[in-house]
Amino acid sequence: MQRPLLLYAATWTVMLTATVALVSFSPEMAFVSAISPSSSFSRACDSQGQVGRVRVPLDVPGEVVCLPAHLFSKMTFLDFLVPPVFAAIAVAASACFVRALALWEEAD
Template sequence: MLSSFFASVLTRLTLRWPVIVFAATWTACLTLTVALASFSPEVAFVSAISSSSSCESEGLIRVLSDVPGDILCLPAHLFSKSKIDFIVPPVFAAVVVAGSAFLVRALGLWEGDEPR
């Protein structure tokens, strides 16, 4: 009885194998998009302020400015975590996931699979 259950489940999975592979591929693509969109600004900011820091004194942090070549050094105690730091990353990730899902929907990648 148990083997017949597994056989029926295996039969259903093999019939849907292309759909499962398709869903897994798009899930991986969306996950990669979210990861890149979430971590790339952070990596860029950290590398920009720490790679060639020109602040000679201890306790100063180099801050990026709009003017190229302009160096702004501020005391480190001015930079601390706030309550909004816990809210912004999940909201940003949700916006990226929703945008990716709308992009996939707009491209209509599954329209060939739907009956008319």
């Protein structure tokens, strides 16, 4: 009886961890895509005569901020490693918190 329960728990843990990792990477990938030189979004700086600059997305629609390209560097291995590790820690901590509350145990 323990083996199916362990498989069930492992499956849900993997699913939750994958979901959190995907959600944590989505904004980062959108940002990198927006500031890449081939993006039409970043070409707006070149059309304004500011060659060698990168347009950075803002929360305010219609606002344009162009920053020097040397302020941005390529993604390192550490940048790739930190979000999934943080996601795994967050999932593990939330699972421990829920277990500590013992919500599924019957009241005496």
